[in-house]
Amino acid sequence: MSAWIASKGQPLHGRLAIPGDKSVSHRAIMLAALAEGRSHIHGFLEGGDTRATAAIFQQLGVRIEAPEPSLRIVDGVGLHGLKASASDLDCGNAGTAMRLLSGLFAAQAFASTLVGDESLTKRPMRRVIEPLRMMGAQIEAAEGDVPPLRVSPASTLRGIDYALPVASAQVKSALLLAGLYADGTTRITEPHPTRDYSERMLQAFGWPIRFGEGWAEVEGGHRLIATDIHVPADFSSAAFALVAACVIPGSDLVLQQVGMNPRRTGLLRVLAMMGADIRADDAKGNDGEPVADLYVRATTLRGIDVPVDCVPDMIDEFPVLFIAAALADGITRVRGAAELRVKESDRIAAMANGLRALGIRVDETPDGADIHGGSLHGGVIESHGDHRIAMAFAVAAQRASADVEIRDTANVATSYPGFAASTRSIGFDLRGD
Numbered sequence: 531m532s533a534w535i536a537s538k539g540q541p542l543h544g545r546l547a548i549p550g551d552k553s554v555s556h557r558a559i560m561l562a563a564l565a566e567g568r569s570h571i572h573g574f575l576e577g578g579d580t581r582a583t584a585a586i587f588q589q590l591g592v593r594i595e596a597p598e599p600s601l602r603i604v605d606g607v608g609l610h611g612l613k614a615s616a617s618d619l620d621c622g623n624a625g626t627a628m629r630l631l632s633g634l635f636a637a638q639a640f641a642s643t644l645v646g647d648e649s650l651t652k653r654p655m656r657r658v659i660e661p662l663r664m665m666g667a668q669i670e671a672a673e674g675d676v677p678p679l680r681v682s683p684a685s686t687l688r689g690i691d692y693a694l695p696v697a698s699a700q701v702k703s704a705l706l707l708a709g710l711y712a713d714g715t716t717r718i719t720e721p722h723p724t725r726d727y728s729e730r731m732l733q734a735f736g737w738p739i740r741f742g743e744g745w746a747e748v749e750g751g752h753r754l755i756a757t758d759i760h761v762p763a764d765f766s767s768a769a770f771a772l773v774a775a776c777v778i779p780g781s782d783l784v785l786q787q788v789g790m791n792p793r794r795t796g797l798l799r800v801l802a803m804m805g806a807d808i809r810a811d812d813a814k815g816n817d818g819e820p821v822a823d824l825y826v827r828a829t830t831l832r833g834i835d836v837p838v839d840c841v842p843d844m845i846d847e848f849p850v851l852f853i854a855a856a857l858a859d860g861i862t863r864v865r866g867a868a869e870l871r872v873k874e875s876d877r878i879a880a881m882a883n884g885l886r887a888l889g890i891r892v893d894e895t896p897d898g899a900d901i902h903g904g905s906l907h908g909g910v911i912e913s914h915g916d917h918r919i920a921m922a923f924a925v926a927a928q929r930a931s932a933d934v935e936i937r938d939t940a941n942v943a944t945s946y947p948g949f950a951a952s953t954r955s956i957g958f959d960l961r962g963d
């Protein structure tokens with residue numbers, strides 16, 4: 531089992547380029563595969579999750595070439611051009627792949643079985659199954675509403691008007707993809723707006739979608755037309771070096787051209803409240819997605835009550851926010867974040883246990899935690915195969931008084947291939963791949 535040993539590194543300096551956005555890369559493959567014509571995807575994330583999505587479409591007869599790293603050329607087969615596969619479709623570790631594809635495959639004329647790894651096989655799928663069944667989909671999950679998902683052809687799908695019970699871009703996107711094939715209108719409203727990449731990308735591929743803050747609406751019966759996509763750098767991946775540069779004294783770091791979609795950058799608002807020194811510059815619109823260079827300098831952070839309405843905008847950044855909180859003065863309180871318990875691991879428990887192992891007091895609640903700022907000693911961390919837990923503790927180790935062993939790190943490559951080497955290049959002490 532792969533592991534890292536990490537400890538106090540250097541102040542961070544330099545300019546860091548971050549790999550492509552995972553959410554955008556998944557969606558780019560899906561829509562390019564269903565479009566008519568040839569699409570180029572530039573800046574594609576070479577991660578395990580997004581490669582799993584690409585491999586599934588290849589298995590269903592879509593030609594996808596990778597002439598160079600981070601480029602995919604996709605020959606779309608049109609909305610009705612996918613071909614059945616007798617083998618299972620393996621989503622690996624990717625909740626995004628499994629949930630979005632459940633919506634898409636519910637609308638196909640062939641049956642499919644979606645499987646995942648040990649972590650994905652524990653994740654809740656009722657949230658997509660229930661509304662998709664309301665649309666007429668035929669989906670069966672294993673006991674407990676977990677994968678594998680067996681999706682059978684439905685005679686017809688019909689549009690529904692659905693209010694999401696939890697803020698989830700994955701559920702919204704699954705329903706929109708099913709809605710492309712449904713009779714009538716599929717309308718989704720959200721309790722809090724979530725990332726709108728599916729909506730923006732459907733528009734880029736020519737689908738007449740209507741959407742705004744917290745709602746989206748599609749009708750079936752149109753076509754997707756091939757286009758070229760430029761994937762921005764993943765804010766969630768940038769978050770690790772961002773927090774590291776905030777908390778390692780003497781750091782002065784630039785993160786280059788990071789995706790700045792406001793539905794992703796809640797961490798910037800929260801770090802600003804904690805006293806961080808982060809400046810965005812050279813902002814551009816990159817094919818409709820805002821990007822900017824982030825200039826970060828170390829400061830002393832103070833504990834805050836994280837506003838509950840920031841939670842969906844930073845849902846994947848909580849592991850590293852817990853590290854910022856552990857190194858801040860005072861107590862940081864997180865609430866309204868129960869979703870963290872059903873990610874690749876129970877991220878509240880994994881972070882609380884890991885921080886305790888390094889000497890920090892954490893009081894867990896069902897939907898969050900109180901993190902008491904302090905100082906970190908060495909110890910052993912179980913990442914539970916969760917990429918974001920492993921990377922968060924690599925950041926923590928840079929402020930620990932002795933070695934931190936971080937176990938089970940292989941899944942870091944699902945979202946951030948090359949994390950160890952690229953963070954070493956800016957000053958991390960991190961031994962292992």
Ligand SMILES: O=C(O)C1=C[C@@H](OP(=O)(O)O)[C@@H](O)[C@H](O)C1
Nearest residue numbers: 553626697698699700701845846
């Ligand atoms: O739609 C997406 O690409 C994602 C949505 C979020 O999940 P939820 O929809 O479960 O909140 C996020 O945690 C995940 O990493 C990616």
Ligand SMILES: C=C(OP(=O)(O)O)C(=O)O
Nearest residue numbers: 623624625626627846873
């Ligand atoms: C939750 C995540 O991804 P997914 O749901 O796609 O597994 C994540 O990347 O933090």
